[in-house]
Amino acid sequence: MTDRRRQFEALALPHLDAAYNLARWLSRSPTDADDIVQDAMVRAFRSFEQVRGEDVRPWLMRIVRNCCHDWAARPHRRRDVALGAHGPELVSEEPDAEAQAIRASEARRLRATIAILPDEFRDVLILREMEDLSYREIAEVIQAPIGTVMSRLARARALLKDKWIAEENRDLR
Amino acid sequence: MTCAELLHSQAFIDGELTGAEADAAERHIAGCADCQAFCEAVAALSDDIHNYAPRYTAPERLKLRVLEAIAAADVTPPPSRRAPTWRRTLGQAVQTARSRAFLGGFGGGVGLSGLAAALVVLAVLPAPPDTLADGVVRAHTEALMSGKTIAVVSSDHHTVKPWFAGKIDVSPPVHDFAAEGFKLTGGRLDRVAGAPAAVVVYQHGLHEIDLFVWADRHQTLPGSATRRGYNAVYWKHQDLDYAAVSDMQASELATFANLVRTTQE
Numbered sequence: 001m002t003d004r005r006r007q008f009e010a011l012a013l014p015h016l017d018a019a020y021n022l023a024r025w026l027s028r029s030p031t032d033a034d035d036i037v038q039d040a041m042v043r044a045f046r047s048f049e050q051v052r053g054e055d056v057r058p059w060l061m062r063i064v065r066n067c068c069h070d071w072a073a074r075p076h077r078r079r080d081v082a083l084g085a086h087g088p089e090l091v092s093e094e095p096d097a098e099a100q101a102i103r104a105s106e107a108r109r110l111r112a113t114i115a116i117l118p119d120e121f122r123d124v125l126i127l128r129e130m131e132d133l134s135y136r137e138i139a140e141v142i143q144a145p146i147g148t149v150m151s152r153l154a155r156a157r158a159l160l161k162d163k164w165i166a167e168e169n170r171d172l173r
Numbered sequence: 174m175t176c177a178e179l180l181h182s183q184a185f186i187d188g189e190l191t192g193a194e195a196d197a198a199e200r201h202i203a204g205c206a207d208c209q210a211f212c213e214a215v216a217a218l219s220d221d222i223h224n225y226a227p228r229y230t231a232p233e234r235l236k237l238r239v240l241e242a243i244a245a246a247d248v249t250p251p252p253s254r255r256a257p258t259w260r261r262t263l264g265q266a267v268q269t270a271r272s273r274a275f276l277g278g279f280g281g282g283v284g285l286s287g288l289a290a291a292l293v294v295l296a297v298l299p300a301p302p303d304t305l306a307d308g309v310v311r312a313h314t315e316a317l318m319s320g321k322t323i324a325v326v327s328s329d330h331h332t333v334k335p336w337f338a339g340k341i342d343v344s345p346p347v348h349d350f351a352a353e354g355f356k357l358t359g360g361r362l363d364r365v366a367g368a369p370a371a372v373v374v375y376q377h378g379l380h381e382i383d384l385f386v387w388a389d390r391h392q393t394l395p396g397s398a399t400r401r402g403y404n405a406v407y408w409k410h411q412d413l414d415y416a417a418v419s420d421m422q423a424s425e426l427a428t429f430a431n432l433v434r435t436t437q438e
Contacts, residue, residue: 004247005247013239016231017231020235041243045246049364106225107224114226129222135189157183164218
């Protein structure tokens with residue numbers, strides 16, 4: 001194995017989950033996400049001298065996001081519109097089956113709500129809420145000023161709140 | 174949700190504000206119903222996302238696929254860099270040999286290792302002095318044009334020197350010569366004729382000076398060179414090669430180079 005490869009693997013592989021999570025949410029498809037992440041990691045490997053000590057994570061996230069866009073532009077791509085139907089196993093603490101079922105259906109519903117957010121709001125939300133990126137890092141990923149990050153994030157949250165919390169209140173009535 | 178301070182309040186709960194800014198935002202939220210409602214909603218959403226929509230984690234099969242893909246990409250030179258034709262051809266030959274070795278079993282393996290060895294030898298052949306002079310000036314001007322001359326910004330050598338550790342296998346000398354008119358401004362990683370180089374960046378008036386430092390590969394250095402209006406001075410010290418490059422006058426650059434060299438005596 002070359003030093004270059006060893007160096008890259010040490011640098012980028014710790015962020016494989018973050019790359020996969022972003023690709024899953026942006027592509028909304030487990031099979032596409034696999035291909036996108038593979039594509040992104042190879043692209044990253046070919047150009048990782050460019051990182052120049054900057055934070056690796058936002059750089060890698062930017063490549064994943066670009067790959068997602070390239071992927072979406074392909075005419076004959078596979079698409080299993082999952083819309084949050086498949087998700088990671090939730091660790092259930094509820095002992096009884098009914099509570100577990102409710103929890104599972106809530107999870108499906110929230111994931112579906114996030115999945116239908118417009119692209120430009122979904123990515124900032126995922127990066128902030130799931131990947132814990134700072135505004136500056138998100139700005140690097142989406143190649144936009146911090147002000148744009150802030151307004152999109154606020155808009156993403158307002159949209160999600162309207163769709164999710166509002167629906168929840170309706171259910172309670 | 175029309176409060177003009179909303180984005181500020183959001184920045185506060187996202188932990189983006191510190192000190193007086195954070196205090197001011199906190200005071201505002203306490204007295205603003207809109208912002209309070211927004212912040213509560215954001216906190217509730219955050220909890221729900223955490224509970225109901227946990228991160229996806231990369232499956233093991235994907236990790237293996239990625240490792241394989243990187244290994245496969247490792248033998249081909251990156252297409253973005255314009256490698257000389259013979260090197261590209263050789264790269265392709267190695268690839269062809271690879272697939273043949275794969276198809277033909279162990280028999281083809283000898284050809285593969287032979288070619289790979291040839292490639293390695295060619296890759297480490299020292300660059301001729303001319304190429305080196307071009308390479309250093311090219312690296313300098315490309316960095317200037319991309320606006321990315323500095324990856325670590327600091328005038329403190331205690332910050333710049335340790336920054337290189339772990340990023341590159343050479344430890345360049347880092348001194349501030351502000352008193353002599355050459356101010357330390359930072360550092361970056363770059364490449365010179367295919368080899369990784371540490372670059373220490375200095376400012377002299379409006380001129381930027383790049384001090385390239387890379388591991389010596391027994392190549393002949395040009396001494397000094399002028400390329401497209403840029404001057405460069407080269408020297409060796411112990412097992413490292415040095416090149417100072419700038420658009421300032423050759424005599425001034427020589428003064429700078431001498432300053433660096435005095436610290437090496």
